[in-house]
Amino acid sequence: xxxxxxxxxxxxxxxxxxxIYSGVTTGNDMWGNPMGAGGYVSAGLTFIPxxxxxxxxGRAGNIVNRFGHIFxxxxxxxxxxxxxxxSEEKAFLAVQDAANAALKAGKLTPNSKGILRSGxxxxxxxxxGMSVRLIGGKVENGIVIISSFSRKGL
Amino acid sequence: MEKLNxxxxxxxxxxxxxxxxxxxxxxxxxxxNREITGVGMYVKFCYLEPIEDxxxxxxxxxxxxxxxxxxxxxxxxxxYEVDISKGKVNFIEFITYNEEWDGSISNFSINEWEE
Numbered sequence: 001x002x003x004x005x006x007x008x009x010x011x012x013x014x015x016x017x018x019x020i021y022s023g024v025t026t027g028n029d030m031w032g033n034p035m036g037a038g039g040y041v042s043a044g045l046t047f048i049p050x051x052x053x054x055x056x057x058g059r060a061g062n063i064v065n066r067f068g069h070i071f072x073x074x075x076x077x078x079x080x081x082x083x084x085x086x087s088e089e090k091a092f093l094a095v096q097d098a099a100n101a102a103l104k105a106g107k108l109t110p111n112s113k114g115i116l117r118s119g120x121x122x123x124x125x126x127x128x129g130m131s132v133r134l135i136g137g138k139v140e141n142g143i144v145i146i147s148s149f150s151r152k153g154l
Numbered sequence: 155m156e157k158l159n160x161x162x163x164x165x166x167x168x169x170x171x172x173x174x175x176x177x178x179x180x181x182x183x184x185x186x187n188r189e190i191t192g193v194g195m196y197v198k199f200c201y202l203e204p205i206e207d208x209x210x211x212x213x214x215x216x217x218x219x220x221x222x223x224x225x226x227x228x229x230x231x232x233x234y235e236v237d238i239s240k241g242k243v244n245f246i247e248f249i250t251y252n253e254e255w256d257g258s259i260s261n262f263s264i265n266e267w268e269e
Contacts, residue, residue: 050259052156054188054195065192065254073196075237075244111268115251119218119235133216136233138251147233147249148194153215 067092069148076150081130092146098127099134099144114139116147124154155184155200161223161262162197162246168264169236172219176236178210179243190257194232195248211241220267226260228253 045053071078071088078091085091102108102125109123110116116123116137123134131154136147158166162185170177179201186200205211218235225231230251237244 048258050159051161051257052159052185052188054190054257056190056192056257069191069193069249072191073247075239113222113230113268115222115230115233117218117220117267118233118249119216119220121218121220122216122235135216135235135247136249136251138230140252145252147251148247150216152237 066146070146073150075152076148077152078150081127081132081151084128084130094127095125095132095149096144096146098125098132099137099146102126103139103142103144108134108139108144110139116144118147155186155202158183158185159259161259164264165221165223165234165246166236166243168221169217169219173212173217175210175212176217176243178208179205179212183243188257190255192254192256193250194255195246195257197246197248199243199245201242205242212238212243214238214240221264222267223248224263224265225258227258228255231265 067088082091085094118136132149134149138145182201183199186198189196216235223232233249
């Protein structure tokens with residue numbers, strides 16, 4: 001796919017809500033927001049300058065995004081955790097509680113800005129007898145704001 | 155398949171200082187897709203050619219040097235980690251810190267972890 005840009009004056013319309021004239025996309029993006037001059041849409045993908053083609057599976061401002069981000073990735077290997085707690089929401093809350101308890105117990109290692117590590121340095125916490133590795137996160141006002149977590153490789 | 159954008163390439167280059175085998179993979183990497191989740195992004199990779207016979211497999215796991223990525227649209231910036239599966243670079247997971255994000259990246263800078 002080629003982004004519509006200078007020198008390309010035409011592109012097939014690609015879906016409801018999008019109209020492309022003279023190389024400029026108008027209308028709303030897939031999140032219902034007006035498209036800016038810098039973005040283009042094709043076959044369900046959006047071109048963001050500086051990023052490339054992206055598929056939006058979440059929408060900024062939507063609280064359920066955090067669940068989708070975390071539990072929507074099979075590689076996070078969270079199936080057994082969800083099974084144990086009965087739902088994604090309950091599993092998330094269990095991780096939230098365990099993270100806050102670990103913080104209170106001095107087991108987490110945020111930096112001076114309250115940021116928690118990710119990757120193989122990510123804090124591993126006990127959630128009802130199951131190990132969970134935090135992927136980033138931020139400590140604010142004595143609680144852990146969860147970014148993501150995984151059970152891969154534990 | 156797309157080439158890596160500047161942020162993806164820079165991150166992997168920097169991370170290869172900590173995990174040298176990673177550097178051998180970068181020339182073969184292309185972006186298969188990017189998924190914006192509203193609170194982060196997954197960048198899934200594929201390879202230009204098979205690498206199984208090159209003896210450069212990376213042990214499976216999740217890699218990060220824990221730099222903070224500062225971009226204009228996020229007060230707290232982005233964190234990330236790189237998923238390694240079956241010896242290959244599988245995806246980058248970008249995460250926000252208590253902020254929603256539309257996936258746009260402009261004027262990024264990568265700052266070392268501060269204790």
